[in-house]
Amino acid sequence: MSTVLGHQIEEVEVPNEVDRDRFERFFEQIPLAVVVSTLITHEHVIYANPAFEALSGQVRSEIEGQPWGRLRGSSVGRDQPVALGDAITAAPEVIGTFQIDRPDGSASLIDLFSSIISDDEGNPEFRLAALVDVAPRDSSLVQEFEVQMREKDMRLLEMQHRVKNNLQMITALVRVEARKARNQDESGMFDRLAGRINSIQLVYKLLSESGQREEVDLGVYLSDVASSIMHASAMEGIRLELKVDSYPVSVNVALPTGMVVNELMTNSLKHAFVDRDSGTILIHSLSDERGRRVVVADDGVGLPPDVSWPKHGKLGALIVQSLRQNAKADLAVDSQPGRGVRFTITFA
Structure with a gap:
């Protein structure tokens, strides 16, 4: 500056x-x-x-x-x-x-x-x-x-x-x-914001590389988002399980999906593995006879009993609202204390 x-x-x-x-x-x-x-x-x-x-x-x-x-x-x-x-x-x-x-x-x-x-x-x-x-x-x-x-x-x-x-x-x-x-002087605040901005930048990067104006491959995009987050976090002992199918979606679908994945992975890296030296984060983007869906999960501590995500009034809720409106998607949450949490995004 x-x-x-x-x-x-x-x-x-x-x-x-x-x-x-x-x-x-x-x-x-x-x-x-x-x-x-x-x-x-x-x-x-x-x-x-x-x-x-x-x-x-x-x-x-x-x-x-x-x-x-x-x-x-x-x-x-x-x-x-x-x-x-x-x-x-x-x-x-x-x-x-x-x-x-x-x-x-x-x-x-x-x-x-x-x-x-x-x-x-x-x-x-x-x-x-x-x-x-x-x-x-x-x-x-x-x-x-x-x-x-x-x-x-x-x-x-x-x-x-x-x-x-x-x-x-x-x-x-x-x-x-x-x-x-x-x-408040929140540690890592601008790192989190940089991750959100990077999710947007990766969309334009894929558009530029593919020569497309309308669509990106959601599997490739989410792979890039997840890999970028893991690289930036540099947390030892945390493994990324990545499984993606290749299918094109509009940018209006890809962008909010990528930002939700960014929020969920960032939360997992920050909260899920407290006092642990190992863990797994799972990212699946699948297209099969059951439909198209994205799963983000971890095997960490799970959500506390009095905590839900997204929390009303917070930025995560704004991003999920964008996902529902622009991508016509639903978000389901399954949290088990001590066994982790699983988020499933299902597209119409």
Whole structure:
């Protein structure tokens, strides 16, 4: 995080227990281009992460302390082009497709989502803009993309809505965790948030590698999510039992499923094997005559008698709600004290 953003954090009186080094590492490692402005006094950009520099070709020193108009880029598929900076400030929430002309002569096509982040009293504090690279930097592809947009290609419109929903979830995650940081110094808080962000990043990675816009292989995706979590935790003695069938699903199904799996595995690694030096976490993604389902289980201590998951009002409940609404799925929980817990996601 730049010293400018650090100064802004001090202005909004985030307590000292917030570890600014961890906060900085979190923003630096987000796999999406992010730019933040302050709304406390006159609006100006206070932060841009390395992913933005790589995507746009602009260094952060060019825009920090400046209005949004310093960002390069203009809209795609409109009769009257709109500058990227003007579009960002035009409304509290903005979504659109833009072309950024880079200093090296190449062009980046990006999907933009920007949103205002308010404090607990509802007072606007920051504006966050996230930019997702949606096409290679090739002039012929830029022209093809413009034609598709003018023809209102429904697949691209659906992709825009998908990006909007995903990035709205990122903003919600940042807001919830930031509020927690103000109340307590919870160990590993930003590691958990990084896992959630990584679940989203892995979807875009698979889309990019497969050349698909609509679908990912759920088995491959959940394998990547589970392996990433195990690698990040580095807990000795905990074994991952992974069994997945290959079947395609839409991103609107894959993303909430991956985030639920991330939450459940993270909880298992944190709580299931207390005072134990070994254990097993099971991840199955199956498609057979019984239907399509995902099972997440462990052989740990199980849920305490007075504890349920997801807990109403917590972020896990929001993610499960997204799973039920977007993936048309049901979640069943079977916990046996001392023998572990089993979560089964069943798709309609």
